[in-house]
Amino acid sequence: MAEQTSPGSAGTDRPPVTGHPAATRPPKWRTRGRLSYGMVAGIAVVHPVASLMFRLRYRHAERLPATGPVLLVANHVSILDPLACARLVFDAGRLPHFLAKESVFKGYAGTLLRSAGQIPVARFSDAAHEALDAAQADLRAGNLVVIYPEGSVTRDPEWWPMQARTGVARLALTTDAVVVPVAQWGPQRVHDYHTKKLRLRLRAPAEYRVGEPVDLTDQRARVRDGHPLTAALLRETTDLIMTRVRDELAELRGEPAPPTFHARPRRELPGDLSGSAA
Numbered sequence: 001m002a003e004q005t006s007p008g009s010a011g012t013d014r015p016p017v018t019g020h021p022a023a024t025r026p027p028k029w030r031t032r033g034r035l036s037y038g039m040v041a042g043i044a045v046v047h048p049v050a051s052l053m054f055r056l057r058y059r060h061a062e063r064l065p066a067t068g069p070v071l072l073v074a075n076h077v078s079i080l081d082p083l084a085c086a087r088l089v090f091d092a093g094r095l096p097h098f099l100a101k102e103s104v105f106k107g108y109a110g111t112l113l114r115s116a117g118q119i120p121v122a123r124f125s126d127a128a129h130e131a132l133d134a135a136q137a138d139l140r141a142g143n144l145v146v147i148y149p150e151g152s153v154t155r156d157p158e159w160w161p162m163q164a165r166t167g168v169a170r171l172a173l174t175t176d177a178v179v180v181p182v183a184q185w186g187p188q189r190v191h192d193y194h195t196k197k198l199r200l201r202l203r204a205p206a207e208y209r210v211g212e213p214v215d216l217t218d219q220r221a222r223v224r225d226g227h228p229l230t231a232a233l234l235r236e237t238t239d240l241i242m243t244r245v246r247d248e249l250a251e252l253r254g255e256p257a258p259p260t261f262h263a264r265p266r267r268e269l270p271g272d273l274s275g276s277a278a
Helices: 037-053 081-091 107-115 128-140 167-174 217-224 231-253
Strands: 003-005 054-059 070-074 096-101 119-121 144-147 178-185 204-210
Touching (some): 037 081, 070 081, 070 231, 081 096, 081 144, 081 204, 096 128, 119 128, 144 167, 167 217, 167 231, 178 231, 217 231
Parallel strands (some): 003 054, 054 204, 070 178
Antiparallel strands (some): 178 204
16 A cells, blocks of 8 residues: 655645645545446456555645646656556545657557557657647546657666656647646666666565646746747747656655756667656
């Protein structure tokens, strides 16, 4: 069972200033809504596997809004991230919809993933924008979408976030979704992407810290006033969001964050299962 740390119980944690206290949240069976057959199948697999693989600890999970559109933005430390993150979202009373690499949407598994509301990303192609369109529609329908803006597991040797793609900014600026930064730490101990080593063990520690929503009032006002989605605006917004993710990770790790983002790789490596779109 996942552990949940209440506000103020983790030393430097600040009390939440947004959202509803956990005691007043609607029952989770109501906030999750109707479960499709694909989501039921996913829960039947992910829930026990994540429970066996990770000893999950959540800090400020109550900051995830119980209802309404949410864009959950997380750092990417392992190809196993979606397993643990899906548990976080489900345990918080929501259903996660991930942006995921198109190659995993094949055969019966692909049918289940689509039924569960997961969104395929045909990256490096003319169809890549279709994933953003689908994610926009999903957010406008009031769902929770998970995105890893780095596009692949970070290449930073110390596991800090690397420079992100700007698809996250496009979603944030073209919808009214609450943008929630989430830091995760621990899945890389089970699968180390840098060394390509899998260290299977039961109940490896995995921690999540949910930040307060990112204030995008200024950026969204500019868009409403007719400012185009220029490369500069998208980069500004992306870096603002990812700085918040990096700050939450620094709190989670108890270490100072680096002042800059690690450079992106020039090309993706084989076997990298990403959860992003840009």
